[in-house]
Amino acid sequence: MPEWIGExxxxxxxxxxxxxxxxxxxxxxxxxxxxAYEQYWLKLVAAGEIIAKGKRPLERLFPRMRDYHRKNEAxxxxxxxxxxxxxVESLIGEEAYIISTSYYFKSPTTRALPLHQDNYxxxxxxxxTYAFWVSLDSSDEENGGLQFVPGTHHLELMLPETNPxxxxxxxxxxxxxxxxxxxxxxxxxxxxxxxIVVFDGNIIHGSSANVSCDRYRRSLLxxxxxxxxxxxxxxxxxxxxxxxxxxxxxLNTHTKITETxxxxxxxxxxxxxxxWK
Numbered sequence: 001m002p003e004w005i006g007e008x009x010x011x012x013x014x015x016x017x018x019x020x021x022x023x024x025x026x027x028x029x030x031x032x033x034x035x036a037y038e039q040y041w042l043k044l045v046a047a048g049e050i051i052a053k054g055k056r057p058l059e060r061l062f063p064r065m066r067d068y069h070r071k072n073e074a075x076x077x078x079x080x081x082x083x084x085x086x087x088v089e090s091l092i093g094e095e096a097y098i099i100s101t102s103y104y105f106k107s108p109t110t111r112a113l114p115l116h117q118d119n120y121x122x123x124x125x126x127x128x129t130y131a132f133w134v135s136l137d138s139s140d141e142e143n144g145g146l147q148f149v150p151g152t153h154h155l156e157l158m159l160p161e162t163n164p165x166x167x168x169x170x171x172x173x174x175x176x177x178x179x180x181x182x183x184x185x186x187x188x189x190x191x192x193x194x195x196i197v198v199f200d201g202n203i204i205h206g207s208s209a210n211v212s213c214d215r216y217r218r219s220l221l222x223x224x225x226x227x228x229x230x231x232x233x234x235x236x237x238x239x240x241x242x243x244x245x246x247x248x249x250x251l252n253t254h255t256k257i258t259e260t261x262x263x264x265x266x267x268x269x270x271x272x273x274x275x276w277k
Contacts, residue, residue: 004083005090013091017153018189018199024083025194030136033220036074037065037103044277062105062216066276067235069101069222076244079222084132084196085242088224091198092130095227097239097247099129102276106144106217112209114177115149119201120157121176123233123255124225128153129201135191136218144210144217146189146197149180153200157256164260171257178204233258 004021012019041062044050052061069076079101088096099122119128139145162175169175180186188208189197199205201223210217225232225239231250239247 004087010091013198013200016148016150017203018148018150018197018205019091020189020191020195020197021087022192022195024087024196025081025134027193029078029081030134030193032074033078033134034136034218036072036078037068037220040065040068040072041105041277050277056109056111058107058109059111062107062110064105064276065103067101068103069098069240070238075101078220080240080242080244082242084222087196087198088130088132092226095241096130096224097227097229097241099124099223099225099232099235099239101223102221104217104219104221106207106210106219108143108210108212108214108216110144110210112144113207114173115147115180115204115206116160116173116176116178117152117157117202117204118223119256120160121234121255121257122201122223122225123231123252123257124201124229125231125252127226127229130224130226131197131199131201132222132224133197133199134220134222135195135197136193136220137216138190138192139217139219140190141188141208142210143212143215144207145191147206147208148187148189148199149184149204150187153203155202155204157202159256159259167261170261176257180204 004024009019050061054060069079085096118131122129158178160177162170164170229249231252233252233255236251237248241247
């Protein structure tokens with residue numbers, strides 16, 4: 001296996017909170033995982049579970065797809081590829097577990113993902129989450145590429161200025177928005193298929209809107225945590241180690257996102273994952 005992580009990559013991750021590593025996956029691997037998701041997507045459309053309607057028909061037609069590594073052998077094989085664990089563990093210095101996976105079509109007209117911190121919702125303690133983002137298409141600012149505020153992973157988790165009385169909005173992507181000054185130094189990261197970006201769960205990041213005419217920005221995101229984690233909220237009892245074995249941790253009932261509502265179960269009332277498939 002190639003040595004993907006050297007001192008330069010560790011330094012970037014340590015100081016900036018994210019690192020891009022080009023060419024980790026082959027075109028064949030990328031095509032296989034895209035095909036696996038598209039087959040599931042076609043089944044959902046045929047079953048009437050995905051319908052293009054409303055003000056943003058393309059965004060509804062191509063929703064985010066969550067945790068299909070539990071349902072499909074090809075997807076599981078991809079996310080359990082030794083390269084992903086090797087890279088993450090080389091950066092964090094200990095064994096890693098998979099928390100969750102998300103597939104993004106990011107079709108044209110899809111809105112920006114507001115700036116936010118991942119561990120605000122995941123509630124990993126001690127420590128944070130680690131995102132392993134695989135670029136399945138070319139990405140840039142025009143078609144919804146990643147954005148980071150370098151160095152903000154050194155900050156504590158922040159409370160967005162959101163009205164907790166509106167539960168659906170409070171737990172939505174927009175409700176988790178963190179506003180930063182214009183001179184914060186926002187960086188846009190361009191990628192090619194097979195590139196990966198690893199970033200810290202406390203870094204302030206998001207993605208731009210896809211304003212292109214016909215370019216998707218497909219990606220597969222795997223969230224990891226360190227093996228030393230004691231508790232978390234999402235999938236706390238359904239983590240995976242590098243061998244695909246289930247690992248259980250304690251439920252974190254006092255995450256940052258539920259600090260104001262007062263209950264970890266408030267997120268269920270918000271139906272946050274209803275738009276995911």
